[in-house]
Amino acid sequence: MARETEDPGMAKASKVKRQRKKKTKENKTRTVHANLLYDNAKGEENPNRHYANNKIKTTKYTVLSFLPKNLFEQFHRFANVYFVFIALLNFVPVVNAFQPELALAPVVFILSVTAIKDLWEDYRRHRSDKEINHMDCLVYSRAERSYVEKYWKEVRVGDFIRLRCNEILPADVLLLSSSDPDRLCHIETATLDGETNLKQRQVVRSFFDLDCDFDPIKYNSIIECEKPNNDLNRFRGYIIHRSGRRDALYKENLLLRGCTIRNTEEAVGIVIYAGHETKAMLNNNGPRYKRSKLERQMNVDVFWCVIILLVMCLFAAVGHGLWMFQYGDKRPVFDVLSPDGTDLSPIMSAIYLFLTMIIVFQVLIPISLFVSIEIVKICQVYFIHQDMELYDEETDSHLQCRALNITEDLGQMQYIFSDKTGTLTENKMVFRRCTVAGVEYSHDANARRLAMYQEMDSEEEECTSHGGTLPRRDSVTSHQTPWSVRLTFTHFSYSVLSADKPSSDLQEKDITPDPQLLDKVNECSSQMDFMRFHSQPMSQLPSDLADVIDFFIALTICNTVVVSSPNQPRQKVQLTSTKSIQSNHLQVNKGSSSSLITNRSSNKGCSSMLSSPSAESTLTKLDEEQPPRDLEHNFGPVLPCYDGKAWNLEEGELRYEAESPDEAALVYAARAYKCSLVGRLPDQVTMELPHLGKLNFELLHTLGFDSTRKRMSVVVRHPLTDQITVYTKGADSVIMDLIKPPDTGSSKGKRQKKIVNRTQNYLNLYAADGLRTLCIAKKIMSKEQYACWLQHHLEAETAIQGREELLFESALRLETNLQLLGATGIEDRLQDGVPETIASLRKAGLQIWVLTGDKQETAVNIAYACKLLDPEEEILTLNEACALFNFTTFEIYPSSSPSSSSSSHTPPFMVHRLGLVIDGRTLAYALDKSLEDKFLAVARSCRSVLCCRSTPLQKSMVVKLVRNKLKVMTLAIGDGANDVSMIQVADVGVGISGQEGMQAVMASDFALPRFRYLQKLLLVHGHWCYSRLANMILYFFYKNAMFVALIFWYQFYCGFSGSAMIDQWYLIFFNLMFSAFPQLITGTLDKDVSAETLQQLPQLYVNGQNSEEYKPYMFWMNMIDAFYQSLVCFFIPYFAYADSDVDLFTWGTPFTTLALFTILVHLGIETKTWTWMNWLSIAFSIALFFTVALCYNASCPTCYSPSNPYWTMQRLLQDPLFYLLCVITPVAALLPRYFYRACQGTLFPSPVQVGRQLDKLPAETCRNILSLSRVKVGSPLSPKPPFLSLAKPSPKGCNIKDQRSFPSSRASIV
């Protein structure tokens, strides 16, 4: 023992040195030593000291740094700097307009509101950090020689941690030991990627055969691995043992922070990454900030406001100069000298005045607008979150707004780019048809049953809707720590749903087998049973039957499905292992989760030495001519179970957890044919076949699915034939290329050829039906071949540089010369309401493009199914065939296409009857710089565009192209990792929190549970958010301009001296307090049209697309109105008090009141729905003003220089003139607007107004009107708005804008 401790001590020094050298040389790797060795050494000596500890701190500020840091951040916003500048300007005596301290008030107010918001957010983060940091875990302590409880934050890199079942991992841990006999550890990664299936993790190979408890003291290896990064699916490195041997480390060895340990009683690991360096934390990006279109437009107008401000100031300055000039040298008594008694020249005082005026007119740049917009957006997000109709009961998830500041963009979308799988479709795969050895089995019964289910679905929806999530939660609730609460995005359990939801999910499990095929399976297996019994070689089996059985074997084992039983949802079905044949009883664990059965064989000694890695052992196993472990042994223990009913029962309860839903669909399909997957271990798969009972396939290798290869393979040792067999399944296009070219000479070869041809035919047929197709193939290898391949493969696996490519090549070597077994057709059902949603979105003038990676036929069929393509439409297909001649295709398109040649004469809508289908390779040409304009021109003249076989990059390129070239607002919606780039490129990215994990959601601005919610999100919430914000912004501009102009007019009567008749307090708090609340309420709650009508009349969405609520000219109209109103508000009191003994501030106070009333009534005219909140806010505003004014005017007789408004308000309230003014001025000021609105409502109502009128009708009248052939809107005078032509809904319902844009597009084609 002493030696051991000493030894590493010595090694330490050199290692540290080496590590230091490494650090300076290349910083690409991280070296982790066990902390135990350095326990006694001070921090200085610990080689791991450079790595982040496990204490997380997501807060931005500390108590000390809060103020400076927060201020610094806030001053990044230009507006804040501007306002501070103005406030500081007030401290210059020559130019000051207000009391300097008072002038600071607005800025301080705005800054402090933002700071308080930030502080609160930070505090919340701090609290949750604290909770997480103080969670417990077991860390090995050298002093105690055992695992002791420590807080998470005390965990350091290099610590050994013991994890128990259902515990959450505190850091990224390399798995060194597991109580599982197979050295596995299951983790649930729902908090990371939302995938709820269990993932298997393996103990590091070198520790694989360690059979006694892992002893941290004896650990003395060094781990070299890559630097912390945020790729959840990558971990590379190697472990260096004392012996100098290196072993590769994979992501399968790494347990990620935030995951939950399942099915494993105990696991021990060493911390590799801690705290902020864990992959989970590196993946944890905050919300995204984008600038919306409306805000960009607003900023232009803010800029205009600045210009107006400068013009006004300049005007006043020049005026003041002239005014001074006219007096010449005779300075009048009222023109006060500068404080030091010197005379100011007119020019100098004009310059000073310019600055003063900027201060006085500062309100024109709406300081509170930015804050108000933020507040309103937060409220809007809150309401969107709260919408019940956007809540999906099945998954207990609702819409999430991840980007908080682009809600209004939702109302202005013009193009939607949608993924297909998982977005339009459910991504719940149902096995529908298959073809085996060239024979088609159509599974008609299945189709019939599906239809039946669909009917049932609708009826049962209500009663079954809630059950989905509960059983699983039982097991989880007790472990719902803050951590999981925080990181939980959507608890969506694919497998649980399929088990507990009787309605739609039954379909994928319950497949009615095709009787013909079932017979064949039975026949085949009985024959095999017979043959086995008589020890005949299996190769004598007729080839078609052999294909059938191989087909099902492939379906069953060629996957990564994990088997579990629903009673104990996360309990693995414990299976017999080949190691312990004696205790070889099938044990379905019925105990509680903690009492996991450990049927570890006792005969193996407790070896502390590291055993050789299993890969090597596999090789050696292969080499030794191991007599096939006699079949008796393999099946013996299971046979009794087979005929027992008990087993059947249990079999029914088996559940499969698959990474992708089509895998599960295939496994369930195979089970329908009594070929069920019973258990999976890292080195063995157990399946059960009729007559044959349980078969154990020794799993030699799994080459997982990836999107470049588009296939996966397993290499197994077939228990019956003892041959090494490769089963491959994958996309037909890929597999077909890998099929062994049949040698046409033999009959077998002919048969093969026939099979291939037939299968190809059926595949086309399936695709035409909109089914997803997969090909199943196999290959038999000789041992030598395999050994050779394995050698190469192992080399590839242990390589650190270029491992991916090597592995890819290695896989390629394996997956060649395959023998086609058959193909499957899986249906991916459309999500509920997809056709309806697409129809109404299209009516709303949105162009919908579908970008999918699927093949053309499937995509086209789905497009037809979801009404994206219309049978009446002419479809223009650009695919690989014409890809080479692509360039010319575009050139000749107008003349070659019959419809377009006629289109030059027919009305433009004819062109909209075109649908464009383009495939990936052609798309690559089309996206070329020289062709993209033509491509866009063609695409724009088509009603729908379908891009199939497109790569993620192409998807994003298409979106970018459309966005940049057409200058339109784009929305991308998708659910998978392949949609991420497109989601990020689009103006608004929407993720579907569905089956394929959370990557799309993480990248998105909005996350929806279902596609159909897009309809309400866009048509209702988008419309509302847009019209609310647009109106609020316009109102803000108006309000400020109107108020400031009052002072501007006054300059004509005070010698342009920068004097303000309005008390500076009112001036400054008018915006911040008196008039702030009603507009916030209106901006948050106003509904121009009800949700129902908006959904029934999607045409109203055009309103937002064309930015009709806030057109550039509207800003100027509002400005003109503001100037008119301020003229009225100024000159009525002016003439009413002309040549009277009124003093400055007694005259000025009514202005504040009048302006307040006018502004509020103006808001009232623009408010469409009046709830009690509106009334309350207006009443509050007025009450607040008078209360403040009265208190202010009574508070101090000598303060508030220069206005010193003591008792002014009180006296005004006794003056009848004041009331008379307050009545007439708002009326006179708002008369034009009110009149205009009334005329507009009658003479040329906007579509939205018509929608509002429909709103008011009782439901049935409304329905009648909507169902009428043509709703007459507007007066006979006005041109019939094209948007409501309900009679012929489709072609003309299209975006007006597009029709307008047609000529240009056609021009560019021709």
Added chain:
Amino acid sequence: MMATSYNAKEEDGHHSGASSHGAAGVVKSKKPDNTAFKQQRLPAWQPILTAGTVLPAFFVIGLIFIPIGIGLYVSSNNIKEFEIDYTGVDISNPCYSCAKNFSWNSTTPCVCSMNFTLEQPFESNVFMYYGLSNFYQNHRRYVKSRDDSQLNGDQSALKNPSKECEPYRTSDGLPIAPCGAIANSLFNDTLELYHIDSNNTRNTIPLVKKGIAWWTDKHVKFRNPGENLTAAFQGTNKPVNWRKPVYELDPSDPDNNGFINEDFIVWMRTAALPTFRKLYRIIQKKSNTTPTLPSGKYVLEITYNYPVLSFDGRKRMILSTISWMGGKNPFLGIAYITVGSICFFLGVVLLIIHHKYDTRSNSADIPN
């Protein structure tokens, strides 16, 4: 006609987790509450602005405003007002010579008198104003140039006036009381009014000089620094343009002297517009039988101290009675009548529009 639609407020249909299959812990569903507020279904009044719905409003406004306007106009017309300009711009003006020769530095007062005739007798109390034109009392720097604490009798402010008073803060090293440009430019003409009766004798009309300032100004805002004014203002200097110190403004009445001199207080309330009037004296009604100012000839005797010609100013004396709505100003009455008429007219226009073009909305609006 303004249609109202109150959506029924729906019950709070929050789904509890009670439907769980014997779950141990209560599962908190994320389902949003079904409340009218959260679902944005608050009962609301939704006015739609069309010709049909707003035209009543126009008529109502018209019908209310026109009578008010007429009433205002009449009551304004009942107010009697007389105005006389005594600046002395013309040679014909008796004050011409005074105006010509006068500047702030003159020491000898110049007196001139103007004759005028009142055509109509002034009943009830008559208010006598002096009016200034082109005098920018609202100039930004001018308005600021005062120290309210000093005027409130604050000792420290008296000795050390606010910086705002610069450059009229100190003179000859002593603090100025009252400091600032406003006080410095105090209007110091003296106006006296004589009635010339049938015998051509001049009868002095008694002018009340108290009660012309706001009560709060006189009693709260303005205070003398002490009882004994001379002593209290010891150590201060008079404003540059003043001839006598502040404690000699009205030696006859200690209650009207110093800072609480009402003429001073009135002046300190800076006017809003460059043409303004300030209350100077009140001619109180003597009895019910005789008018306060009977028609006839009058003489206004002016002690001309205040130069305005340098900045093209004008000085006037105004005699006026007042009504409940203040002085004579027909504007508001006319404004009400005009706005009322416009509303009425627009109402008619809307009515026509409504009848000609709004038929559809009638048929559509049946059910309301």
